[in-house]
Amino acid sequence: MKVSFDATGEVVVITGGARGIGAALAEAVARRNGTAVVFDVVAPQTGTPLAQTGTPSAGVVYVEVDVSDREAVLKAVGSVVERYGRIDGLVAGAAVQPRAAVVDMDPADWTHTLKVNLDGVVWVCQAVVPQMVDRRSGSVIVFTSGMASTGYPGAAAYAASKAAVTAFARTLAAEVAEHRVRVNIVAPGVIDTDQFRSANTSADREHWRDTLGIGDPEDVVGPLLFLLSDAAAMTGSQLTRERAFGRLDSFKE
Template sequence: MKVRFDATGEVVLVTGGARGIGAALAAAVNAAGGMAVVLDVTAPPDGIEYVEVDVADKAAVEVAVKGVLQRYGRIDGLVAGAAVQPRSAVLQMDAAEWSRTLQVNLDGVVWVCQAVVPHMVAQRSGSVVVFTSGMASTGYAGAAAYAASKAALVAFAKSLASEVAGDRVRVNVVAPGVIDTDQFRSANVGADREHWQDTIGIGDPDDVVGPLLFLLSDAAAMTGSVLTRERAFAKLTSFTDLHGVMSD
């Protein structure tokens, strides 16, 4: 079965889309005929529209989203991927690190949803995707703040999904597994990287694009769901293979 994604006329907002999974998705949306707009603190690759904003700043997020709506008149998809992943043991973690992690990873998703979802409700259409992590259920030594933020996002997304389901707005969660991004490399060196490579494996940003396009599309008649890249699935196929099947 082959599926082609057509995003003609659609606008997709991607937070944290300057690099990694977000940048790969933005390029794919544009290639499918849509308009991807990245919200990030750094610029994405050339050819991708960009608004500089720190998602932890609620007022700045509201201004950025208002500007996108003024330019394009609609937002059809929101992929909230902005995150930080500091590493420190709980007993050595300072208050600023804890607060910053939650402000970006959790508050930033709340603020962008508050700015975007009312317009999707008015349109009676839209898809929101947020990211969680396997660490949300297992924890990970040295990454308590990150793990806690990702666990909270699952509950937040499921709650929001329940609130807006009647307005034909979908909210789903992706747990992409371990993906080789700049952030992953800075947070996982030496033994940590070897651990991931030897257990569930390390994927590429493009591996996640197919599932994200699916969740953004009208083929994904589901909400409040968590799509997970498990090791068993990875042994049979990869997200790259799935994307190839869905887009060739």
């Protein structure tokens, strides 16, 4: 059975979408005639500051936003709604992943991780979800990690933030279900992104390759498109990429 998705007229906000999974999704939305609005602090596929705020490129619009700044998020979302009239989908993917043992952790790294990975999700949901509730339509996706339940040496801040995000998303899902707004969670597994490479030593990368396996950002796009679509009559659910099921490409065209 072949699956296809049509995003004509749809507006999807993707935080942390300049690179990795978010960038792959933004391009996929644009190819399907939708508009992907990327909130990020870096330019596409680079580590340099995002210089051209709001410059469109073939269906993808980049807006320089630090998601840990609530006022900046509210302002950016307001501008998107003013420009396009609506936001149909929200993918909250912005995250950082510093590594340090708990006893050596810099308090500033701990605080920054929670501000981006947790507060950033809360602020963008507070900004976007009310207009979805008013329209009685919308899909929200947040990212978690297997580390949220298992932990991982050196990743306490990241793991804690992802555990908190999971609980937050399930709570939000329960609160807005009656308004026909869906909130779901994706645990993409180990994906070969810039963040993954910077957070993991070569030995760690070999460990992941030999256990869960390492996927590509495009592997996650199909499931994300599914959850954004009206075919996904589910909320408060979690899709997880596990080795037993191989690549998360069941919804590829």
